[in-house]
Amino acid sequence: MTTTAEAGGHLVDTDLSADLAAAALSLARKFHDGATLWVISPQWEPHAHHVAVEFVHPVIMGKRALPSVALVEPDPVAQARVASRPGDILLAVASANEPAVVDAMRRAPAWGAMTMWIGAGPRPPAGAANHILWVDSDDPMVPATGRFVLMYHLLWELTHVCFEHSGLLKPDAEECDETVCVTCSDEGRLGEVVIEPAEPLGPALVRTAAGEEWVDVSVLGDVRPNDLVLVHAGAAITRLDDTSPEANR
Numbered sequence: 001m002t003t004t005a006e007a008g009g010h011l012v013d014t015d016l017s018a019d020l021a022a023a024a025l026s027l028a029r030k031f032h033d034g035a036t037l038w039v040i041s042p043q044w045e046p047h048a049h050h051v052a053v054e055f056v057h058p059v060i061m062g063k064r065a066l067p068s069v070a071l072v073e074p075d076p077v078a079q080a081r082v083a084s085r086p087g088d089i090l091l092a093v094a095s096a097n098e099p100a101v102v103d104a105m106r107r108a109p110a111w112g113a114m115t116m117w118i119g120a121g122p123r124p125p126a127g128a129a130n131h132i133l134w135v136d137s138d139d140p141m142v143p144a145t146g147r148f149v150l151m152y153h154l155l156w157e158l159t160h161v162c163f164e165h166s167g168l169l170k171p172d173a174e175e176c177d178e179t180v181c182v183t184c185s186d187e188g189r190l191g192e193v194v195i196e197p198a199e200p201l202g203p204a205l206v207r208t209a210a211g212e213e214w215v216d217v218s219v220l221g222d223v224r225p226n227d228l229v230l231v232h233a234g235a236a237i238t239r240l241d242d243t244s245p246e247a248n249r
Helices: 014-032 045-056 076-083 099-111 147-163
Strands: 037-040 068-070 089-093 114-120 131-135 189-195 203-208 211-216 228-232 235-239
Touching: 014 114, 014 131, 014 147, 037 045, 037 076, 037 099, 045 068, 045 089, 045 147, 076 099, 089 099, 099 114, 099 189, 099 203, 099 228, 114 147, 131 147, 203 228, 211 228, 211 235
Parallel strands: 037 068, 037 089, 089 114, 114 131
Antiparallel strands: 189 203, 189 228, 203 211, 228 235
């Protein structure tokens, strides 16, 4: 029997194979812990539907149906913001310059969501998503050739391979400690303002990967809902430049 991986081997190079394996392991662990996969693809909506169906529909006897939903409303950032919960996964199928996806990937850590980005052409910058699965081709027709479909078919298959080895589903040893982890240091945790202060010098309600918390924003002055800030020790210490599409309207 020829597997999806074997059939697509000539289209998947060594680097992409390694990226797919790492992404599948992360997916399996997240699903094992109860995550939902949210999928956006503003440029190519059928891909969002296809990915969601691929994961939620157990096409092979004995495979698990995995919770996955395509988000296809006109504002995918607002939809993902409302839908996602800490521990969930946000997967985008898009080019590196799709504004809504750039914004969603940037904000997802504040929502507590792990991010994956499938695309082709010029790559997103390093760190733009937790997992970047990319076709290094300048051909604008790549999204219509089946190579994206191959990637998320492989991702589905490899995720289920991980389920067959329960030892893989255990998280890696914690790498964060109070002296070295940037998310615990003065660099702060990414947060998104939910409710602005009700009075001058009052706290703002801010959403971080740990949930919602009231945060001192007096250092920053005025803040607005959806502003991105860095939070440390109960205070917002800096505001991040807003590059979202809604900020430029």
